[in-house]
Amino acid sequence: MTDQQLVAVVNGKEISRGDVLKFLNDMGPQVAMQFQSPEGIKRVIEEMVNQELLYLDAIDQNMNQEPEFKETLEATEKNLLKGYAFSKLVEGIDAQEEEMKEFFQENKAAFSQPETLKASHILVEEEDKAKEIIQELNDGLAFEEAAANYSSCPSKEAGGALGEFGRGQMVPEFEEAAFNMEIGTVSEPVKTQFGYHIIRVDAKNQADEPDFEEVKDQVQQQVLARKQEEKYQNKISGLKVKYPVEIY
Structure with missing residues (x-):
């Protein structure tokens, strides 16, 4: 069975096995575990059909043209764009082995x-x-x-x-x-x-002072966070010059 195999069609809208898998992934692993059986998958497909029907009905009733919906959509889009902009800003930042070791040596006490x-x-x-x-x-x-x-x-x-x-x-x-x-x-x-x-x-x-390899993952996370924050603050500093800001 391929991801493109159809499991349902609602008013011409095709729902594939891949759509079902994505739906499950979006639930998160702990919730998705409850739907791994054939019966559970059937319930997921039924719910996806139900949601598609609700969407079609909302369109028929022009709910997407209601002012309240447009305000919600605009706020959601704005927040999504903020998150996307940050992701693009820090894209490609990584932590090199040497800088991780240097950070560890300078902050040993924090990992002890x-x-x-x-x-x-x-x-x-x-x-x-x-x-x-x-x-x-x-x-x-x-x-x-x-x-x-x-x-x-x-x-x-x-x-x-x-x-x-x-x-x-x-x-x-x-x-x-x-x-x-x-x-x-x-x-x-x-x-x-x-x-x-x-x-x-x-x-x-007794007090324990770990070596670098024992806490390497933690060091990597902290180095990445520090570099991302540095790039973020530098970007914000530049944007404050470009756009007027007044804080009361």
Whole structure:
């Protein structure tokens, strides 16, 4: 079966297999997956026929001559032309291997994975209460149970688990204590603006500095975006000279 094979004809308008495939592609892969069966293809063809009938009826009723339609058409055409003009402007821009490597060297920190850890905590108002809880933990009380029983933080519902976080995401006192602890250890009471924390470090992920090949695709995207933006801004600067602009 070729793409030109007809699947329907509506008032002389031919609908081919290729038209059906394009219709499916325009849906996007996730939606199109629902119509891959013979029954699904039949539904797509029926919908294409329905849309063609609706189009013919709209023409018969001169809807294309209505002022509201013309305004919508003009706005749509304008937006499409803007997008097309930008596509033509940046057409052919690519990222060379050397400039990608140079960009990577200059921006290594942006591609590095910072040190992170997973921790749980129990938050109480008084230091003495925190010390009592630590004693209970030392006597065998499970940390998760203690969090559920005593913590004032909503994380108590998850046994005190705070998930994974990096530096700069917690208050300084909490962060300093947590990042200096060993995995599986429980802290002494740590005072912050929120109260007293008993911290347990559950896991640590060391900082990772990837090599160029590991992040090459990301580097390429950023280099292309930077070059496209540069060309776009240069074009706009020239157009501002050509056409008068007033910004209020």
